[in-house]
Amino acid sequence: QAQLEESGGGLVQAGGSLRLSCAASERAFNNRAMGWFRQAPGKEREFVAAINWSDNKTYYKDSVKGRFTTARDNAKHTVYLQMNSLKPEDTAVYYCAAASGPYHYTEYDYDYWGQGTQVTVSS
Numbered sequence: 001q002a003q004l005e006e007s008g009g010g011l012v013q014a015g016g017s018l019r020l021s022c023a024a025s026e027r028a029f030n031n032r033a034m035g036w037f038r039q040a041p042g043k044e045r046e047f048v049a050a051i052n053w054s055d056n057k058t059y060y061k062d063s064v065k066g067r068f069t070t071a072r073d074n075a076k077h078t079v080y081l082q083m084n085s086l087k088p089e090d091t092a093v094y095y096c097a098a099a100s101g102p103y104h105y106t107e108y109d110y111d112y113w114g115q116g117t118q119v120t121v122s123s
Helices: none
Strands: 004-007 010-013 018-024 034-039 046-051 058-060 068-073 078-083 092-099 110-113 117-122
Touching: 004 092, 018 034, 018 092, 018 117, 034 068, 034 078, 046 068, 046 078, 058 068
Parallel strands: 010 117
Antiparallel strands: 004 018, 018 078, 034 046, 034 092, 046 058, 068 078, 092 110, 092 117
16 A cells, blocks of 8 residues: 655744654555645645655755755665745745656646645744
8 A cells, every 4th residue: 555654844933954754565666756746724735845756866946945954764664854944925835746667757646645744844
């Protein structure tokens, strides 16, 4: 069964940092690119970051480049999102997702999703 579980969300002041983790089942992790998405209240879900399965190439939404970093530990079936210099506009529910294959191509190629973790950035 494919499962993804996010953790690490919370409340932080602007300028602070949080590290999200996503623990996945083998089926939802192996040979798949992994992505992070977010959804703010009243807005559509948007792509944040992704990392390929084997070459570890990463992709980022323009507004988080230089502030967010994603990494993966294939032995632990876990992907991370380090978020620094957080801004109030980063407030959202953050989701981890598994792509249909080993490379990130588009934000529409994701098969499995976690339940999400809330990130709130106060000003």
